[in-house]
Every structure is written in C-alpha cells, then in structure tokens.
Amino acid sequence: xxxxxxxxxxxxxTLRFMARGWVELLYVQPxxxxxxxxxxxxxxxxxxxxxxxxxxxxxxxxxxxxxxxLLGWRYRLSAGLFFLLFTYTExxxxxxxxxxxxxxxxxxxxxxxxxxxxxxxxxxxxxPSLAVATVPAWTIYLLQFQLGVVYFYAGLAKLHPDWxxxxxxxxxxxxxxxxxxxxxxxxxEVWVAYFFSWFGCLYDLSIPFLLRWHRSxxxxxxxxxxxxxxxxxxxxxxxFPWIMIGSTLIFFSARFHQRLLDKLQRLLRWRLPRVPGSTxxxxxxxxxxxxxxxxxxxxxxxxxxxxxxxxxGNLYWTEQGFRFSWRVMLMxxxxxxxxxxxxxxxxxxxPVNTREYLNAQQEKMMATQPDMILQFAHFLKEDYSRxxxxxxxxxxxxxxxxxxxxxxxxxxxxxDLASLQDGWAPKDWILPFDDTPYRAHR
Amino acid sequence: MIxxxxxxxxxxxxxxxxxxxxxxxxxxxxxxxxxxxxxxYGSNILLPGYAFLQQKTQDLQSRVADFTAAPTEASLLAVQxxxxxxxxxxxxxxxxxxxxxxxLNLRRNISTFPTQYPKIINAVQSGSWDVNGLYxxxxxxxxxxxxxxxxxxxxxxxILERFxxxxxxxxxxxxxxxxxxxxxxxxSELYQQWSPTGGNYLGTFITNTGNSAxxxxxxxxNQLVQGFxxxxxxxIREPLGLMAIDGxxxxxxxxxxxxxxxxxxxxxxxxxxxxxxxxxxxxGEGLGLADYLEAHHAAGNxxxxxxxxxxxxLQLINAxxxxxxxxxxxxVLNQPQLVNEAYTEMVNLMPLIKADLPSxxxxxxxxxxxxxxx
Numbered sequence: 118x119x120x121x122x123x124x125x126x127x128x129x130x131t132l133r134f135m136a137r138g139w140v141e142l143l144y145v146q147p148x149x150x151x152x153x154x155x156x157x158x159x160x161x162x163x164x165x166x167x168x169x170x171x172x173x174x175x176x177x178x179x180x181x182x183x184x185x186x187l188l189g190w191r192y193r194l195s196a197g198l199f200f201l202l203f204t205y206t207e208x209x210x211x212x213x214x215x216x217x218x219x220x221x222x223x224x225x226x227x228x229x230x231x232x233x234x235x236x237x238x239x240x241x242x243x244x245p246s247l248a249v250a251t252v253p254a255w256t257i258y259l260l261q262f263q264l265g266v267v268y269f270y271a272g273l274a275k276l277h278p279d280w281x282x283x284x285x286x287x288x289x290x291x292x293x294x295x296x297x298x299x300x301x302x303x304x305x306e307v308w309v310a311y312f313f314s315w316f317g318c319l320y321d322l323s324i325p326f327l328l329r330w331h332r333s334x335x336x337x338x339x340x341x342x343x344x345x346x347x348x349x350x351x352x353x354x355x356x357f358p359w360i361m362i363g364s365t366l367i368f369f370s371a372r373f374h375q376r377l378l379d380k381l382q383r384l385l386r387w388r389l390p391r392v393p394g395s396t397x398x399x400x401x402x403x404x405x406x407x408x409x410x411x412x413x414x415x416x417x418x419x420x421x422x423x424x425x426x427x428x429x430g431n432l433y434w435t436e437q438g439f440r441f442s443w444r445v446m447l448m449x450x451x452x453x454x455x456x457x458x459x460x461x462x463x464x465x466x467x468p469v470n471t472r473e474y475l476n477a478q479q480e481k482m483m484a485t486q487p488d489m490i491l492q493f494a495h496f497l498k499e500d501y502s503r504x505x506x507x508x509x510x511x512x513x514x515x516x517x518x519x520x521x522x523x524x525x526x527x528x529x530x531x532x533d534l535a536s537l538q539d540g541w542a543p544k545d546w547i548l549p550f551d552d553t554p555y556r557a558h559r
Numbered sequence: 560m561i562x563x564x565x566x567x568x569x570x571x572x573x574x575x576x577x578x579x580x581x582x583x584x585x586x587x588x589x590x591x592x593x594x595x596x597x598x599x600y601g602s603n604i605l606l607p608g609y610a611f612l613q614q615k616t617q618d619l620q621s622r623v624a625d626f627t628a629a630p631t632e633a634s635l636l637a638v639q640x641x642x643x644x645x646x647x648x649x650x651x652x653x654x655x656x657x658x659x660x661x662x663l664n665l666r667r668n669i670s671t672f673p674t675q676y677p678k679i680i681n682a683v684q685s686g687s688w689d690v691n692g693l694y695x696x697x698x699x700x701x702x703x704x705x706x707x708x709x710x711x712x713x714x715x716x717x718i719l720e721r722f723x724x725x726x727x728x729x730x731x732x733x734x735x736x737x738x739x740x741x742x743x744x745x746x747s748e749l750y751q752q753w754s755p756t757g758g759n760y761l762g763t764f765i766t767n768t769g770n771s772a773x774x775x776x777x778x779x780x781n782q783l784v785q786g787f788x789x790x791x792x793x794x795i796r797e798p799l800g801l802m803a804i805d806g807x808x809x810x811x812x813x814x815x816x817x818x819x820x821x822x823x824x825x826x827x828x829x830x831x832x833x834x835x836x837x838x839x840x841x842x843g844e845g846l847g848l849a850d851y852l853e854a855h856h857a858a859g860n861x862x863x864x865x866x867x868x869x870x871x872x873l874q875l876i877n878a879x880x881x882x883x884x885x886x887x888x889x890x891v892l893n894q895p896q897l898v899n900e901a902y903t904e905m906v907n908l909m910p911l912i913k914a915d916l917p918s919x920x921x922x923x924x925x926x927x928x929x930x931x932x933x
Contacts, residue, residue: 289920293770295589305589306588450918451913451915453910504804518915521860523868
C-alpha cells in the first residue's frame with residue numbers, strides 16, 4: 118500500500134513540477150547553477166553540452182519510473198531509476214534545496230531496498246511466485262523511523278527562543294494571510310502566532326509516538342490531516358502536506374492496509390490470489406548485511422542533524438549544519454548582497470550586476486547562504502578574468518535580516534571571497550550575529 | 560476510547576496558550592487594513608496617475624501638431640514644455656511595472672535611454688522607419704523626443720532649422736509626429752486597461768489580496784525594489800562609468816542628455832519612490848507600505864521601525880542628489896565624487912527595501928517553486 122501511495126504521490130509531484138513549467142524555469146533558463154558541496158562532479162545536462170530537451174526527458178523518465186513504482190512494474194528497476202533520477206535532478210541546483218526533497222530522496226532510496234512489489238503489483242501478476250502475504254517487520258519500522266525522524270527533529274528544531282518565546286517567524290507570516298475567509302482576521306492577533314508556534318512544536322515532537330500507539334492512532338491521524346491541510350492552506354509548500362498525509366498511513370496496522378487493498382481490488386475488479394502464510398525471506402547473509410547497513414544509516418540519520426552543535430555562532434545566522442536536519446519553516450531570512458570585483462593590478466573596482474547571471478530566486482537564496490555566496494564568488498573570478506580583469510578579487514557587501522530583526526552586515530567585506538574554499542571548517546568570514554535582546558513588544 | 564482521550568491534548572493546548580499569553584503580556588494585533596491600502600494605491604495613485612500621464616502625452620501630441628504645422632520659436636518652446644511635463648508625469652508612475660504596464664513592457668517601450676540617435680538620423684535621411692516596431696525601443700519614447708527637440712549645445716536655432724530649412728525637414732516633422740503619437744497611444748492603452756470602464760485592472764488589483772508572489776502586495780514590493788534599482792543603476796551608476804571596464808564616465812548614458820533635464824527627472828522619480836512607500840497621492844495621503852510596516856512594528860513583530868529608517872534614508876538620498884550640480888552629464892565628468900555620494904546612499908537603501916521590508920511583510924519574490932521556509 119505504501120508503495121502505491123508513494124508512487125502516486127511522486128507521479129503527481131513530478132507531473133505537477135512539469136506542468137508548472139518549473140523544469141524550464143529552474144533547470145533550463147538559469148545561466149549558472151549552484152552545486153552541492155562534495156557533489157560538484159554531478160553535471161547538469163546543459164553543462165555537458167546536451168540540448169535543453171534532455172532536461173525535460175529526464176523528468177519524463179522520472180514520471181515513468183514513478184508510475185512503475187505505483188503499478189509495481191519491474192519494481193526494483195523502477196524504484197532504483199526513480200531514486201537516481203530524483204536525486205540527480207535535486208543535485209543540479211542547490212538553490213532549490215528543500216527538506217522535503219531530501220526526505221523524498223531518502224525514502225526513494227529506502228524503497229529500492231524494500232520488497233514492496235510482492236503484493237498487488239504487475240510483477241506479481243507476471244510471476245505469481247513472487248507473491249507473499251507478510252514481510253519482516255523491520256521493513257515497516259524502517260519507513261516509520263524515517264517519518265518519525267522528520268517530525269521529531271523538526272520539533273526539536275522548534276525548541277528555540279525565536280520560535281517559542283517570540284513566535285517568530287509565524288507572527289510575520291500569519292498576518293500576511295489575513296485575507297483568508299473566516300479564520301483570516303484571527304491571524305492578525307499576536308496570540309494566534311504563539312498558539313500556532315506551540316501547537317506546531319508539540320505536534321512535531323509527539324506525533325510519531327502518538328501514531329505508534331494504537332489507541333491514540335486514529336486521533337493522531339486526524340491531527341496529521343488537520344495540521345498538514347492547514348499548512349497547505351497557509352504556506353506555499355506544494356505537495357509536501359499530501360505526501361506526509363499519505364506516508365503516515367504506514368503507521369497503521371497490516372489489517373488496515375489489507376482492507377484498503379481489498380477495497381481497491383474490488384474497485385478495479387482485479388483480484389489477485391492471496392497466498393496465505395507465505396513470508397518474504399531474504400538469504401540470511403544478505404539480510405544480515407542489509408540490516409547492518411541500515412543500522413549504520415539509522416545512526417547517521419540520528420546524529421547528522423546535530424552537527425550544528427560543533428560550529429560556533431548562531432545556527433540560523435551562519436547556516437553551518439542547517440541543511441539535511443529537518444529544520445523547516447523556522448526562519449524568515451532575507452538578504453541583500455552586492456558584489457564587486459577588484460583588478461589586483463590596477464586596484465579598480467567594478468560592481469557586479471548579479472541578475473545578469475542569476476534569476477531572482479537564485480539571487481534571493483544566495484543572499485542568505487554563505488556557501489552559495491562563495492561559489493558565486495569563484496564563478497565571478499573566472500568570468501572576470503575572461504573579461505580581462507587581472508587576477509580578480511571578489512568582495513561583497515551583504516546584509517541579512519532574520520526573524521524580524523533589523524538587517525545587519527553579514528560577511529566580512531574586506532575578505533576576497535574567491536580566495537576561500539568551502540568545507541567543513543567553521544566559516545570565520547561570517548560576521549558574528551549581533552544578538553541584542555529581541556524587543557518583543559513595546 | 561477516543562472520547563476519553565480527546566479532552567486531554569485540548570486541555571493541554573489551552574493551558575499552553577494561556578501560559579504563553581502570560582509569559583509575554585502580548586495582546587496586540589497587526590492593526591492594518593490591507594484591502595484599504597490596495598484601494599489607495601489603485602484608486603488614488605495609479606488610476607489618476609495614468610490618467611494624468613495620458614492627458615500630458617495627449618497635450619504633447621497636440622503641441623507637436625501645432626509645431627509641425629507652423630514651426631516657430633514659440634511653438635517649439637511649447638512642445639518642449641509639454642515634453643517635460645509628460646516626462647515628469649511618467650516619473651510619477653514608472654515604478655509600477657506590473658499588470659498592463661508590464662504587458663506593454665512600458666519602461667523599455669517608451670523610456671529606453673540613451674536613444675540611438677544615429678539610427679534616427681538614418682531613418683530620417685532614408686525616409687523609411689517604423690517607430691511602432693518591435694525593435695524600435697531606442698528610436699522612440701521620451702529619450703528620442705529629447706534628441707528630436709533639443710540641441711546638444713543648447714542652440715534652439717539649430718532645432719528650428721532642422722524642422723524648417725533642412726533637406727529632410729518634412730521627414731523630421733513626420734518622425735516627430737510618429738514618435739509623439741506612439742507615446743500617446745501607449746499611455747492611452749495603459750489607462751484603458753486600468754480603467755473600470757475598460758480592462759478594469761483596477762478591480763483585479765484591489766481584490767488581489769494575500770502575500771503570494773502574484774498578489775498585489777507582492778507586485779508593489781517587487782516593483783519598489785526594481786523601480787528603485789532602475790534609478791540607482793540606469794540613471795546614476797551607468798553615467799558614472801562604474802560598470803565600464805575602463806572606469807570612464809559615460810555622459811551620454813544619462814536619461815535626458817540633450818535637454819539637460821536628467822536631475823529634475825531623477826528627483827521626481829525619487830519623489831515617486833517616497834510616495835510609493837507612504838501611499839501619498841496627488842491630493843492627500845492614504846494607507847501605504849510604511850503604514851503596514853508601522854502596524855507590524857506596533858504589534859512587536861519587527862525589531863526596529865523600518866518605515867522610519869526608510870524615510871530617513873530616502874531623505875538623505877534626496878539631499879545628495881540635490882547637491883549634484885546640473886547638468887548630470889557634466890557632473891559625472893567634473894564632480895564624480897558628488898554623484899558617487901548619491902549613488903552610495905542609494906546602495907545603502909537596498910538592504911532596507913530588499914531584505915527588511917519584504918521580510919517584515921512576508922512577501923515572496925517569485926512566482927515559482929515551493930518553499931519550506933529555510
């Protein structure tokens with residue numbers, strides 16, 4: 118059942134992405150793409166000199182793979198292909214990083230390993246011997262774990278003074294939706310922002326456990342639906358709410374899923390023979406290896422989001438260790454940045470017209486993310502030396518506003534950004550966060 | 560079983576809600592009527608502003624007709640004055656390039672500068688041109704009229720000669736007529752599209768509430784930024800030569816090279832920026848972005864009073880621009896440091912309108928892509 122939901126969601130998501138013209142906008146039109154650290158070897162088709170239609174072709178192939186997952190057709194191949202293609206397209210441009218794309222990538226990767234095609238699939242129809250009635254519990258637990266991590270860590274991230282004590286950024290976001298019918302006017306009330314902040318935090322922290330416990334499960338699932346529909350109405354977060362509403366069904370019992378499947382079979386008038394008593398079994402050695410690998414994966418998932426603690430400074434400000442940590446909807450952060458390039462022979466300084474190279478979205482995302490600024494500085498260095506500037510040095514005047522605070526200078530403007538390399542080391546060229554006590558009210 | 564459990568979380572939440580209220584003493588709200596603000600921009604600033612521009616270009620067209628019928632010093636002066644009036648009217652609303660203005664691509668369409676005067680001379684000499692064409696931006700609009708109506712060295716006689724005794728006098732007249740008609744046609748179309756009796760974009764604009772990328776609020780904020788960048792980059796930075804590899808000033812890049820009218824145009828444009836921030840219209844002041852910012856500040860949502868800071872910075876910019884000796888195309892050569900000071904203060908406004916303001920009002924910048932707010 119999870120396979121069908123996941124396949125359907127991914128198919129929808131991919132088609133939606135294509136239908137909105139985002140493929141063209143995000144992956145064909147830009148002249149410059151930001152790569153992920155450590156993944157600069159992943160080449161965008163355009164960078165390989167391939168024509169633009171290949172980018173669209175990748176998306177079509179991805180939609181086909183999602184359909185394959187949905188129908189359970191050549192499942193391992195479909196799932197593998199989907200995982201690779203989805204991850205590949207995400208790696209094209211760091212600008213478009215979203216936690217729920219990361220989540221999708223992870224789940225797609227896990228799905229490749231799971232025997233999700235052993236029931237109610239075209240594969241079973243093709244080779245009835247594949248059919249099984251039950252699968253080992255760890256396959257279910259794995260997915261539950263992944264979902265639990267997303268929620269729980271998102272909840273942990275909300276245990277932050279800005280979120281709990283100042284209701285930021287919700288107190289900025291909610292009034293903007295005051296035009297909504299019925300509940301709209303409420304969003305202007307500051308207490309509503311506090312209520313939503315606390316409720317969201319509590320929800321994220323508790324929902325994996327409430328879903329696990331069979332007694333609280335039905336109510337918890339109602340909360341899941343309410344929570345995600347609300348976020349879908351309030352914020353432009355695309356398919357994510359629906360993916361979560363669909364995915365969390367994995368917490369329900371096998372009987373529940375079997376009933377759903379039976380209903381679906383009746384609806385489709387396509388009944389597959391049940392094979393009672395047959396259990397999915399792996400070769401013991403393979404299973405042991407797989408479980409060890411997955412154990413390691415679980416450990417990494419648990420520890421990796423905490424890497425921020427190793428960095429000095431304010432996490433929201435420096436964003437060192439921010440990504441891949443399920444930190445969602447936590448910041449209203451905006452920046453304004455202007456670069457200039459200095460000719461090291463003549464000392465002449467040229468301002469850069471950023472929009473010549475980047476679209477508005479890329480510019481906006483870059484302005485608040487140091488590693489992206491660094492990449493762009495390196496790109497400028499190359500571009501301006503082609504234009505005839507001697508050994509260009511790249512400087513930036515950057516300002517960032519965070520959660521309603523007045524914008525402040527962000528990076529050291531006397532450091533040649535093109536001379537720096539990105540890495541795991543703390544970025545000491547980010548100016549310290551001036552955390553003057555937040556003035557919550559007059 | 561469910562019934563038994565139901566009150567528990569609810570009770571907990573209620574307790575929490577009450578607890579947080581006590582924690583902070585916050586009972587305030589963002590006291591602001593966004594719909595009234597949009598109505599002010601649409602009904603008091605833009606629709607009358609477009610009507611005013613249309614009327615001024617209509618006037619210009621009539622003065623051109625008078626002049627071409629009987630070119631005299633007096634009729635030339637009348638055309639020049641009508642041209643300046645229309646140009647000033649344009650500065651009042653050129654920031655708002657969305658809706659019909661965006662469809663008409665108005666900034667490029669009627670306000671491309673510097674004009675390509677060799678192309679104009681060629682056209683007049685050859686006797687064939689099409690000022691309505693797709694690639695005619697640089698031979699039409701205000702800057703082309705600036706070239707047609709003014710002499711580089713301020714010699715009015717030379718212009719009169721162009722339209723009376725020169726070999727191609729008839730062509731010069733016809734070209735001038737075509738350009739003024741194109742300008743009037745564009746501004747008329749703009750007004751028509753906005754007018755409640757025409758395309759009624761006014762109605763669309765006023766009811767397009769919310770903060771999505773296509774909302775009216777978002778259009779306003781984005782155009783405030785982009786419109787201001789036009790002033791900063793096109794009208795100041797380029798003539799200063801900051802973008803040129805050799806670093807030399809480019810006097811001919813100013814907006815009104817021939818009439819030496821660039822600085823008054825910039826000041827009028829800056830006044831329009833201030834009006835856009837405050838919601839000021841010709842005969843009064845309504846709700847504007849500044850009021851929205853102040854409502855947020857009053858509710859404790861922003862750390863500083865951004866409206867005040869923007870106001871102060873705009874005043875500083877105004878003073879710096881006013882300190883530049885006219886004409887601008889000589890100032891960039893003779894006193895570049897004064898122009899540079901104005902430019903620097905313009906740069907200093909950017910974080911406020913590009914980071915703080917959109918952030919405080921939760922305005923999205925582009926109409927694509929999902930977010931998860933990080």
